[in-house]
Every structure is written in structure tokens, then in C-alpha cells.
Amino acid sequence: MSTYKVPTMAEMAGKGETPEVLFWVGCAGSFDERYKAVTQAFVKILNKVGVSFAVLGPEEACTGDPARRAGNEFLFQMQAVANIQVMNGYEVKKVVTACPHCFNTIKNEYPALGGNYEVIHHSQFLQQLINEGKVALQGGGEFKGKKITFHDSCYLGRANNVYEAPREVIKALDVELVEMKRCKTKGLCCGAGGAQMFKEPEPGKKDINIERTEEALATGAQAIAVGCPFCLTMMTDGVKNKEKEAEVKVYDLAEMIAKDMGI
Amino acid sequence: MSFLPQLVFLLIFAAAGWIISKRVKFLKRNILLGKDTERNDQADARWKTMLLVAFGQQKMFKRFIPAILHFFVYVGFIVINLEVLEFVLDGILGTHRLFAPLLGGLYLAAMNFFEFLAVAVLLSCVVFLIRRNIIKVERFTKPEMKGWPAMDGNLILIIEIVLMIAILTMNATDQILADRGIEHYLAIGTLAFSSMIQPLFEGMSDGALVFIERFAWWFHIVGILAFAIYVTYSKHLHIFLAFPNTWYSNLKPKGEMANMPEVTNEVNMMLGIPSETPSDPPAEIGRFGAKDINDLSWVNVLNAYSCTECGRCTSECPANLTGKKLSPRKIMMDVRDRAEEVGKSLDAGGNGLEDGKSLLGDYISKEELNACTSCNACVEACPVNIDPLSIILQMRRYVAMEESGTPSQWNAMFQNMETSFSPWKFSPSDRFNWAEKVKEEEMK
Structure with a gap:
């Protein structure tokens, strides 16, 4: 028996190897206590399936998304140009990431600064693995037959028109997918995008994540699936606020697949 | 036969044309206060977007009830304008129902179809008035709708109702006169809708009927010309601008923020990376981000003039839904109002943009800008592809980089x-x- 491997681009370059895909972990994936479990689940899946991948490890830096959306274009470009230099240095061709904000920025905004890669979100990557039969799902796992609702992330959905991949991944778990009233193109934001994650909300009568959590709970789902670290935080906080954390769990797609695979 | 009516008609027609052309110039100049931007690529995709979204009303149908009602008014607007062509020719030539002898049986069918549309428009407008004023659909009662915007919305609906009543009255009296064999009036056959209101007029003398018929004819045609002028002062401009506005839609992924090349040059210098463009000192670096309408692109200002204040954006905005000050519709109304203010000032020989005011601060507050989650719900919701988010993000850039x-x-x-x-x-x-x-x- 061997342990899980998490090679870095530097290690692989040292051996003269190039992985097929760079797994862009992102800041939440690296530092957020809760979300690290998602990163770990995803690398376990990659190991299990035998995908040739590497991470940047300590060489990765924030894509700059929140700085750009808060208006600080200088800081965004400083981050972006540095990241692009690193990625181009390793001749990266393909990037997969679990964070829709990193996904959007690297895919849509790095080309203007000289970073051209094929970028896919982990929901799309997982869907491909499932379709190709590379992920052997037990089907009888802990989610079987359960009611699950999926919360669309703005930066995956409206921003990049990815609506079906995460749903296909969830359906592969043999669950009952229930939709919220506002879903897909009409999906309601969790409240964290546009750099809101990093400040208190403006004065109002309610927090956005509470509004969204109420809608998710109204479906009667036993779990809320998300595909974004910020959404994960916002929905988890919302469920706690409603004192439903014992009954309703919030999971990232990769966690659900890893659980079903028994890893 | 006196030529006086024809002369009066021509004068009115020419005067309306002159006023409208002045207004179009004013609007065009205001829109072009915005910065130049390139939006002429992918012509095929642009025509397709315009056909689907503006002509085909694709995004309207996300909400079925208003979409159906709006569809009647929209088709009515396009089709009844064919009848206006006859009005104009009759007015100039001094004829009456010029097309009737030319089209034969087809004319009766066309008139019946027009009448059906007139009734559909009329009923739709009544329902719209009820939605705005009695049911008070929430998106029409937001703070930015108080005063003129609410009045504007109601006026448009009332004008359309009155114009439709004029058409039906004209047809009803016209056919009574024809039946009585009055000279000049042609019997064209049974008109399904206006015949229903004929009993209202049947007891009247020939003279009274001729007066009502002529009055309704003049009222309708002069009313339409007056309405066309009114539209240039109103949110109702969307009936024309929806077409160019959708043609100039953003075709890139909605999540993409436009790059700022002037920043890239500086960043590359700081990082010691040779710039692709030679580092000639740029002739003049404008402001970073947007403080006023001239910092925005002309497409942003065109967006503002295309907005008909339906509020679908605001009703789907997570910030607005949870009681924050931000309303994407207000952002668009503010951009338009500021462009109007600057335009009027320029025409009056005033200071224009240098009037000590700006879009940021005098119209849009930082609190509004800071509440946006950049979720694109407003962009997705807009039936004519207006992009309030682009404006919000450009203004955030100004706040961050110029004002800290x-x-x-x-x-x-x-x-x-x-x-x-x-x-x-x-x-x-x-x-x-x-x-x-x-x-x-x-x-x-």
C-alpha cells in the first residue's frame, strides 16, 4: 500500500516530467480550515483515478479576483502577472480548480495578460471522469436516495454558463436532486462574490446567505451541495444561523464523490 | 375641395420631424459623451442576438404574464404603424382609406387584424396600469420610481389606451357614415371590434359623426407624432434603442472584467518585464476607473438610455432583495439622468461635465457600489441586455485607485x-x- 501523492510542479520539473493538468488549489483551498477537506478530497480522487497532476504548492498566489472586484486593478495585475510568469515557466497547458472565482479569473482574465490555458472547473472534470467510467461510484453510498439541492455559484453559472456539470455529478450519486425556486440562470447569490467575502455587508434588513439558506432549507433537502469555497462558507454559516446543522449538511461536490468512493 | 387640411397636415408632420431630429441629435451627442470602445466584432453573433433578444423578445419570456401582455403591445406597435403609413399618405394626398380599393378583400382582413391588436394593446395597457397602481407589483414601487418615473410609466400607458380608443372610434363612425352612403366614406365590410361600439354613435346626425370621425383621425395621427416626440424624453425610448442596444451586447463571458492596459504597462515596469507595447509615455492617462459619465464607455450610456425601468434587474439583485441601498435600475437611471444634465448644460452654453458635480457622489453613493456581489443577476435579468455591473465595477475602480x-x-x-x-x-x-x-x- 502506498500513500496519496501531492506532487508540485517544481518537483516534477526537477525530474523532467510535465503533468497533464495543474490543480489550482486557491487560497480558500489552502488556508480555510473547513475547505481544506475539499482540497484533500479532490487530490484523493485524482490519485485514485490516476490522473497525472501537480500543484504549485508554495509558488501559488491569489489570482487577484477579490482585489480586482474591489476596484484595485494594480494589485490584481501584480498578482496575475506573477502567477502567469510561474505557470508559463512550467509550460502549463491545462488547469483544473475547485474555486469558480479562480476558474473565472484564470480562464477569462489571464489571457489579456499573457496567460493562455485550458481551464476547467472541478465539476466539469468530475463529470468527465464519471462519464469515462474512471470514477467507480458505489451507488449505495451514504447519499443514495437522499434529497440533495444544488446551490449555483454565480461565477460558475451566470458568469460562465456552467449549470449542468455539477448537476450531472450529483445525479451520478443516485440521489434525488431537488431544485430551489431560484436556480440556474436565476440562482440567488450566496452573498460572498465581488469581494463581499472580505467585508461586512452594507446596512440592510437581512444577510444574503440567510435568504439563500432559507430557500435551500425550504426544499426539504438533507444536504446542500456547492461547488465554490465562498458558497460553502456562506451556506454553512446560514445553516448554523437557522440551527439546522445537525440535520442539513453542506458539502462540496468533490467531498460527495470521495465519500461515495469510500476514500 | 380645400387643400387646407393637407397643408396643415404637412406642416404638423414637418414640425414633428424637425423636433424629433433635434432630439435624436441631442441623444446621440449625450450617448457619445461616453468613451470610445470597440464593439463591432462578430457581426453575425450580434445580428443573431438582436433578432432573438430585441426582435424576438426572448428574455422577456422569463416572466410569462408580463411577457404576453408586452408582446401584444409590441406587435401592436409594429403592425399598427403599417396603418399609420396609410394615415400619412391620406393626410398628404387628401384621400380617404387610400389602400382600400387597392387591396380589396385583403384590406378588410388587415383592418380586422389591426382592430384585434388595438383591443389587445388596450386591454394589456389596462392590466399594466392595474399592476402598477392597484396591485402595486413590488418592483414598480421602489424608491427610485417615486415621482416622474412613476408618472412617465402611467402616462405612456394612458396615451396608448387613448390612441387605441381613437382608432376604434374612427373606424366605428367611418363605417356608420359609409352605410349611410355619405360621400367620401367607403364601406369596407364588417369590422369585428369597432362594430361593437357602433351603437354608441348610431343615433347621431351625419354632421356630428363626420366631426367625430375626423377628430379621431386627426387625434390619432397627431397623437402618434406627439407621442414619438414624448418618447425621446421618456424611458419609453427602449422601443427604438432596444435594437442597437442588443446589437452592441457584451458577447464575452459575463464573469470577465475588461482589462486595463494602462495599468498593465505600469505593472510590467514595476516587475521589470518588458512591455509588448513600447513604453512611450502615454500621451495622457485619463482617470483610472469611472467618476463621471465621460469615464464610462458610450455603450454604458446607450444602456442607460435603453432602460425602460422595468426593474427586473432590481427584483433579482441579492443586495436589493435583502434591503441594501443598491438598485441596478437606479444605477442605469442615474447614468441617464447625469447624461441628460450634462447634455442640457452643454446646449445652454454651461459648464457641462465641469459643473462641480459627478455621477459618483451626486448620483451614486459608495454605499450602493459597495453592496454589489457582482453576481450578474441584473445582467441576466435584463430583457434588453443592459449591463449595470460593468458600470458598478468601473466606479469601484475609481474609488479604489483614485480616491483610496x-x-x-x-x-x-x-x-x-x-x-x-x-x-x-x-x-x-x-x-x-x-x-x-x-x-x-x-x-x-
Whole structure:
């Protein structure tokens, strides 16, 4: 028996190897206590399936998304140009990431600064693995037959028109997918995008994540699936606020697949 | 036969044309107060978007009831204008129902179809008035709708109702006169809808009927010309601007923010990377981001003039839904109102943009800008592809880069990113720590 491997681009370059895909972990994936479990689940899946991948490890830096959306274009470009230099240095061709904000920025905004890669979100990557039969799902796992609702992330959905991949991944778990009233193109934001994650909300009568959590709970789902670290935080906080954390769990797609695979 | 009516008609027609052309010039100049931007690529995709979204009303149908009602008014507007062509020719030539002898049986069918549409428009407008004033659909009662915007909306509906009543009255009296064999009036056959109101007029004398018929004819045609002028002062401009506005839609992924090449040059210099463009000192670096309408692109200002204040954006905005000040519709109304203010000032020989006011501060507050989650719900919701988010983000750039006016928590986030390359305050050397645990775990 061997342990899980998490090679870095530097290690692989040292051996003269190039992985097929760079797994862009992102800041939440690296530092957020809760979300690290998602990163770990995803690398376990990659190991299990035998995908040739590497991470940047300590060489990765924030894509700059929140700085750009808060208006600080200088800081965004400083981050972006540095990241692009690193990625181009390793001749990266393909990037997969679990964070829709990193996904959007690297895919849509790095080309203007000289970073051209094929970028896919982990929901799309997982869907491909499932379709190709590379992920052997037990089907009888802990989610079987359960009611699950999926919360669309703005930066995956409206921003990049990815609506079906995460749903296909969830359906592969043999669950009952229930939709919220506002879903897909009409999906309601969790409240964290546009750099809101990093400040208190403006004065109002309610927090956005509470509004969204109420809608998710109204479906009667036993779990809320998300595909974004910020959404994960916002929905988890919302469920706690409603004192439903014992009954309703919030999971990232990769966690659900890893659980079903028994890893 | 006197030529006086024809002369009066021509004069009115010419005067309306002159006023409208002045208004179009004014609007065009205001829109072009915005910065130049390139939006002429992918012509095929642009025509397709325009056909689907503007002509085909694709996005309207996300909400079925208003979409159906609006569809009647829209088709009515396009089709009844064919009848206006006959009105204009009759007016100029002094004829009456010029097309009737030419089209024969087809004319009766066309008139019946027009009448059906007139009734559909009339009923739709009545329902719209009820939605605005009695049911008070929430999106029509937001703070930015108080005063003129609410009045504007009601006026448009009332004008349309009155114009439709004029058409039906004209047809009803016209056919009574024809039946009585009055000279000049042609019997064209049974008109399904106006015949229903004929009993109202049957007891009247020939003279009274001729007066009502002529009055209705003049009222309708002069009314339409007056309405066309009114539209140029109103949110109702969308009936024309929806077409160019959708043609100039943003065809890129909605999540993409436009790059700022002037920043790239400086960043490359700081990082010692040779710029692709030779580092000639740029002739004049404008402001970073947008403080006023001239910092926005002309497409942003065209968006503002195309907005008909339906409020679908605001009703789907997560910030607005949870009681924050931000309303994407208000952003668009503010841009238009500021463009109008600057335009009027320029025409009056005033200071225009240099009037001591600006879009930021005098119209749009930082509190509004800061509430946006950039979720694109407003962009997705807009039936004519208006992009309020683009304006909000450009204004945030001004606040951050020219005023250093971002909220303190964002400043802390900036600082973390500068020093530890993450929005949170963690040591960059700990970035890869998450892997330690999983690397020790045995692979199952």
C-alpha cells in the first residue's frame, strides 16, 4: 500500500516530467480550515483515478479576483502577472480548480495578460471522469436516495454558463436532486462574490446567505451541495444561523464523490 | 375641395420631424459623451442576438404574464404603424382609406387584424396600469420610481389606451357614415371590434359623426407624432434603442472584467518585464476607473438610455432583495439622468461635465457600489441586455485607485494580498500545509 501523492510542479520539473493538468488549489483551498477537506478530497480522487497532476504548492498566489472586484486593478495585475510568469515557466497547458472565482479569473482574465490555458472547473472534470467510467461510484453510498439541492455559484453559472456539470455529478450519486425556486440562470447569490467575502455587508434588513439558506432549507433537502469555497462558507454559516446543522449538511461536490468512493 | 387640411397636415408632420431630429441629435451627442470602445466584432453573433433578444423578445419570456401582455403591445406597435403609413399618405394626398380599393378583400382582413391588436394593446395597457397602481407589483414601487418615473410609466400607458380608443372610434363612425352612403366614406365590410361600439354613435346626425370621425383621425395621427416626440424624453425610448442596444451586447463571458492596459504597462515596469507595447509615455492617462459619465464607455450610456425601468434587474439583485441601498435600475437611471444634465448644460452654453458635480457622489453613493456581489443577476435579468455591473465595477475602480476610498476591511484584504499573496493573513510558507496530512494517509 502506498500513500496519496501531492506532487508540485517544481518537483516534477526537477525530474523532467510535465503533468497533464495543474490543480489550482486557491487560497480558500489552502488556508480555510473547513475547505481544506475539499482540497484533500479532490487530490484523493485524482490519485485514485490516476490522473497525472501537480500543484504549485508554495509558488501559488491569489489570482487577484477579490482585489480586482474591489476596484484595485494594480494589485490584481501584480498578482496575475506573477502567477502567469510561474505557470508559463512550467509550460502549463491545462488547469483544473475547485474555486469558480479562480476558474473565472484564470480562464477569462489571464489571457489579456499573457496567460493562455485550458481551464476547467472541478465539476466539469468530475463529470468527465464519471462519464469515462474512471470514477467507480458505489451507488449505495451514504447519499443514495437522499434529497440533495444544488446551490449555483454565480461565477460558475451566470458568469460562465456552467449549470449542468455539477448537476450531472450529483445525479451520478443516485440521489434525488431537488431544485430551489431560484436556480440556474436565476440562482440567488450566496452573498460572498465581488469581494463581499472580505467585508461586512452594507446596512440592510437581512444577510444574503440567510435568504439563500432559507430557500435551500425550504426544499426539504438533507444536504446542500456547492461547488465554490465562498458558497460553502456562506451556506454553512446560514445553516448554523437557522440551527439546522445537525440535520442539513453542506458539502462540496468533490467531498460527495470521495465519500461515495469510500476514500 | 380645400387643400387646407393637407397643408396643415404637412406642416404638423414637418414640425414633428424637425423636433424629433433635434432630439435624436441631442441623444446621440449625450450617448457619445461616453468613451470610445470597440464593439463591432462578430457581426453575425450580434445580428443573431438582436433578432432573438430585441426582435424576438426572448428574455422577456422569463416572466410569462408580463411577457404576453408586452408582446401584444409590441406587435401592436409594429403592425399598427403599417396603418399609420396609410394615415400619412391620406393626410398628404387628401384621400380617404387610400389602400382600400387597392387591396380589396385583403384590406378588410388587415383592418380586422389591426382592430384585434388595438383591443389587445388596450386591454394589456389596462392590466399594466392595474399592476402598477392597484396591485402595486413590488418592483414598480421602489424608491427610485417615486415621482416622474412613476408618472412617465402611467402616462405612456394612458396615451396608448387613448390612441387605441381613437382608432376604434374612427373606424366605428367611418363605417356608420359609409352605410349611410355619405360621400367620401367607403364601406369596407364588417369590422369585428369597432362594430361593437357602433351603437354608441348610431343615433347621431351625419354632421356630428363626420366631426367625430375626423377628430379621431386627426387625434390619432397627431397623437402618434406627439407621442414619438414624448418618447425621446421618456424611458419609453427602449422601443427604438432596444435594437442597437442588443446589437452592441457584451458577447464575452459575463464573469470577465475588461482589462486595463494602462495599468498593465505600469505593472510590467514595476516587475521589470518588458512591455509588448513600447513604453512611450502615454500621451495622457485619463482617470483610472469611472467618476463621471465621460469615464464610462458610450455603450454604458446607450444602456442607460435603453432602460425602460422595468426593474427586473432590481427584483433579482441579492443586495436589493435583502434591503441594501443598491438598485441596478437606479444605477442605469442615474447614468441617464447625469447624461441628460450634462447634455442640457452643454446646449445652454454651461459648464457641462465641469459643473462641480459627478455621477459618483451626486448620483451614486459608495454605499450602493459597495453592496454589489457582482453576481450578474441584473445582467441576466435584463430583457434588453443592459449591463449595470460593468458600470458598478468601473466606479469601484475609481474609488479604489483614485480616491483610496474603499472600506477598511477591503484595505486590510489588499494589504494581506500584497504581503502574503492571499486575501487572508496567512504566511505564504504555510500555503502547502494542507497536503501534509493527506500525504501520510494510505491510499485506499
